[in-house]
Amino acid sequence: MSTHDLNEDGAVKHRHRQEGPQKHVIAFIFSIILTLIAFAAVAAGGVNTAFTVILLLVMAILQVLVQLGYWMHMKDKGHMIPILFMAGGFFVAGLAIIAALYWMWW
Amino acid sequence: MTTPHAQQVSDTLPHEPEKATLEGRNKVLGFWLFLGGEAVLFGTLFATFLTLRDQVADGPSAAELFSLPITAAATFILLVSSLTSVFAIQAMHRGNRKSLATWLGVTVVLGLAFLLLEIYEFYEYIVHDDYGMTTSAFSSAFYTLVGFHGAHVLFGILWISILIGQLMRKGLTVVTAPKIYVSAMYWHFIDVVWVFIFTVVYLLGKVV
Amino acid sequence: MAHAHSVKRYKGLMDWITTVDHKKIAVLYLLAGGFFFGIGGIEALLIRVQLAKPMNDFVTAQQFNELITMHGTTMIFLGVMPVIFALMNAVIPLQIGARDVAFPFLNSLGFWTFLFGGLLLNLSWVMGGAPDAGWTSYTPLSSSQFSATHGVDFYTIGLQIAGLGTLIGGINFLATIITMRAPGMSFMRMPMFTWTTFVTSAMILFAFPAITVGLVLLTFDRILGANFFNVELGGNPVLWQHIFWIFGHPEVYILILPAFGVISEVVSTFSRKRLFGYSSMVFATILIAFLGFMVWAHHMFTTGMGPIANALFSIATMLIAVPTGIKIFNWLFTMWGGQITFTTANLFASGFIPTFVMGGVTGVMLASAPADYQYHDTYFVVAHFHYVIVGGLVLGLFAGLHYWWPKMFGRVLSERLGKWEFWTFIIGFHMTFFVQHFLGLIGMQRRVFTYLPNQGFDLMNLISTIGAFLMGVGTLIFLANIILSFREKKGVAGDVWEDGRTLEWAIPSPPPEYNFKQIPLVRGIDAFWKEKMAGHQEMTPAEPVGPIHMPSPTILPFLMSVGLFIAGLGFMFTNDDFGNSLLNFMFNKYIVVAIGLGMTFLCMLLRSLYDDHGWHIEEEELKDGGVQA
Numbered sequence: 036m037s038t039h040d041l042n043e044d045g046a047v048k049h050r051h052r053q054e055g056p057q058k059h060v061i062a063f064i065f066s067i068i069l070t071l072i073a074f075a076a077v078a079a080g081g082v083n084t085a086f087t088v089i090l091l092l093v094m095a096i097l098q099v100l101v102q103l104g105y106w107m108h109m110k111d112k113g114h115m116i117p118i119l120f121m122a123g124g125f126f127v128a129g130l131a132i133i134a135a136l137y138w139m140w141w
Numbered sequence: 142m143t144t145p146h147a148q149q150v151s152d153t154l155p156h157e158p159e160k161a162t163l164e165g166r167n168k169v170l171g172f173w174l175f176l177g178g179e180a181v182l183f184g185t186l187f188a189t190f191l192t193l194r195d196q197v198a199d200g201p202s203a204a205e206l207f208s209l210p211i212t213a214a215a216t217f218i219l220l221v222s223s224l225t226s227v228f229a230i231q232a233m234h235r236g237n238r239k240s241l242a243t244w245l246g247v248t249v250v251l252g253l254a255f256l257l258l259e260i261y262e263f264y265e266y267i268v269h270d271d272y273g274m275t276t277s278a279f280s281s282a283f284y285t286l287v288g289f290h291g292a293h294v295l296f297g298i299l300w301i302s303i304l305i306g307q308l309m310r311k312g313l314t315v316v317t318a319p320k321i322y323v324s325a326m327y328w329h330f331i332d333v334v335w336v337f338i339f340t341v342v343y344l345l346g347k348v349v
Numbered sequence: 350m351a352h353a354h355s356v357k358r359y360k361g362l363m364d365w366i367t368t369v370d371h372k373k374i375a376v377l378y379l380l381a382g383g384f385f386f387g388i389g390g391i392e393a394l395l396i397r398v399q400l401a402k403p404m405n406d407f408v409t410a411q412q413f414n415e416l417i418t419m420h421g422t423t424m425i426f427l428g429v430m431p432v433i434f435a436l437m438n439a440v441i442p443l444q445i446g447a448r449d450v451a452f453p454f455l456n457s458l459g460f461w462t463f464l465f466g467g468l469l470l471n472l473s474w475v476m477g478g479a480p481d482a483g484w485t486s487y488t489p490l491s492s493s494q495f496s497a498t499h500g501v502d503f504y505t506i507g508l509q510i511a512g513l514g515t516l517i518g519g520i521n522f523l524a525t526i527i528t529m530r531a532p533g534m535s536f537m538r539m540p541m542f543t544w545t546t547f548v549t550s551a552m553i554l555f556a557f558p559a560i561t562v563g564l565v566l567l568t569f570d571r572i573l574g575a576n577f578f579n580v581e582l583g584g585n586p587v588l589w590q591h592i593f594w595i596f597g598h599p600e601v602y603i604l605i606l607p608a609f610g611v612i613s614e615v616v617s618t619f620s621r622k623r624l625f626g627y628s629s630m631v632f633a634t635i636l637i638a639f640l641g642f643m644v645w646a647h648h649m650f651t652t653g654m655g656p657i658a659n660a661l662f663s664i665a666t667m668l669i670a671v672p673t674g675i676k677i678f679n680w681l682f683t684m685w686g687g688q689i690t691f692t693t694a695n696l697f698a699s700g701f702i703p704t705f706v707m708g709g710v711t712g713v714m715l716a717s718a719p720a721d722y723q724y725h726d727t728y729f730v731v732a733h734f735h736y737v738i739v740g741g742l743v744l745g746l747f748a749g750l751h752y753w754w755p756k757m758f759g760r761v762l763s764e765r766l767g768k769w770e771f772w773t774f775i776i777g778f779h780m781t782f783f784v785q786h787f788l789g790l791i792g793m794q795r796r797v798f799t800y801l802p803n804q805g806f807d808l809m810n811l812i813s814t815i816g817a818f819l820m821g822v823g824t825l826i827f828l829a830n831i832i833l834s835f836r837e838k839k840g841v842a843g844d845v846w847e848d849g850r851t852l853e854w855a856i857p858s859p860p861p862e863y864n865f866k867q868i869p870l871v872r873g874i875d876a877f878w879k880e881k882m883a884g885h886q887e888m889t890p891a892e893p894v895g896p897i898h899m900p901s902p903t904i905l906p907f908l909m910s911v912g913l914f915i916a917g918l919g920f921m922f923t924n925d926d927f928g929n930s931l932l933n934f935m936f937n938k939y940i941v942v943a944i945g946l947g948m949t950f951l952c953m954l955l956r957s958l959y960d961d962h963g964w965h966i967e968e969e970e971l972k973d974g975g976v977q978a
Contacts, residue, residue, distance in 0.1 A: 128184020196583025278583035
């Protein structure tokens, strides 16, 4: 069955060669470092609370980007539809969280 | 028909066997869509948790309850399992069935370790601290959010185990490859959720 | 590769239970939707009888609460949603030039989970009382403290299972539209109904997980003793309102967008003109979907979120009038200068436009937060949402059913009866709901089971009741029309309206099992019309004739849904004392839940272990179908 496909990639011709494990090990080490920073910031304590909160959130978002981009291949070509729909999901999730933070108690 | 059908098993497996058939491509795409929905599901659970995180009633607060070493260990285990599932997919793209099965096996074992740690943690709270679902709004939200994630891990373990069995019996084909690829996506997504859980529930619980 | 696999072909009931053919699943959706629509309609009539005169005692207050709850829940989740899915299943693969949907197995699973969820919900009538906390099931009214029967449990668990089916259906249509389009059909060449289905499915994907969580929380509160909404131990009832409406508001756009698509197809076909402003229609559809997620809190103006939140949500809500207005004008401009024929389908479509505008105008009135403090929880609101849902969606569904009926069943519905349907229904509709605006403005609250005489309510309520029965008559005529049509011989022309524009009209009515003998090549918007205007009788094929691969029928989706049904029922009665040690053991120890879930997971396992190789229809077996007209 022939299809017109937006995310047609790799199926017919293979554009990119097999990636070695090095890149993923580097991504992994990066994730570990991010995690360590987060845990260390909390374990150390005493630092400005607002700063710690922001630091933790930034670490989390960076790590999620590594997961999604490198390990789930979202940075690769032909992932427009996945990016669109994951972004949609995160957007609606964000709405719920905004409601929780600002409009639930007064 | 321009694309081969799922039942066609060829000796020379294409480079990305998960996308070799229309069925395979549909499966991967459909699973991405499903993960978009899952993002909303967990987002709503996080919203619930954030609403109720200070509502501890007579029970202990997050800072009193949680122990960071357990969380750190669980985080490390799940992170490594994410890396091993990446290795599994790379082995699949090389067409190396044995290496693929091994890495999937390691992923399952790590998942199991994570789950046992979480069960231990819940057991401590429930039996030792007498701290259950009904204690406070905070406890309800905590058990529901973390429990939902744990249930996802359990499902992933069972799922990948079944796929290892299929891999041994049926071999690496254009039918089994998309299933394995999709299960790896699922596993990464579980890790994504866990990153938010250890940050928002455990670490922020200790800070504010 | 064209070696034929032997395949079991079932007959009769077994064929329907095991089918993965989207055309048959469409019929199943239509039957189930029709059934629940009938139940919801009867509930509506009982409500109107009770309200026909002041101080009536036709039903008790408790029964009235159950009736309004079940009327709303049934109509929205079990009545109109499946009819929408029926049209999508019947039409979408044909409109995009595909032989099947992306996931035939999931398609069937979606239907059966929806059906068993709906059956579970309606079982409440005979198992200790229906849900009685309103279709919105606000806490704390819906907590076990104030709703002590199992009614709300049937609501939470029944909707959970039915919602799962809807979510599965949404994912299936998204994937189908993304990957299964015929060569040449770019996104901007898709028919409008395909576009609205696409956007609707995306909204389903993002909205339904929210209600899944909401229902889980309420279930846990009621059955496991959790405290999400229990103020005493720190819970927050407003949390339910937010979660419910983060789902609930997109849900109403999920309902209306497919109707917009139907109207676009019908108006354009029967005006013999291409749809005016196609790209602005697409843009407006996406914009409505986007804004639809941003306005949930306009249901909560009186909750007390404060002036900033109220102002924000007011403005966002009023913005929706802009893309909707674009659509209204585009339909009018499509008709303007066209050669209009008022078939029944087009009558319903033309009736839709002014009726929906009226519902939209009251919507903008309600969007103004200060004014909403006056309208809130009065019959004005009831009038508003019935104008958009009945006057919008249901008229759209009637239009769509009349339009595509010949394609689905190979028989034409009687135009003569159709006109009777239309006029009784639309006159009845306006009689019922127009007066309710004024009832609300002079102070009649919604959800009251009766009212005192001489407050100015009496006459308008009577008119409303008479109107409701007139709508009932219209629906009965439609039913008669269907039954009479089945007495005619099957087989009408492929392009039965003679002005068909889209691909579904290029194949026989009803289509063969494989839809297209050869996948067509699409050369522009309104692909079939374009070929006809170029002097061709049929579409240009994009592939040679060859054997066609088909998925095998399977009973697993049916059994999986039965498993969920059993597990849901088991979970509900976890805390009950049956006065019987065996039953107590089975339910209180979660044995029934385990059996049900075990059944579902076992079926999933079987599905994973045994590959479906499908089967082939060989060249010789292909009837004269395909793209030939």
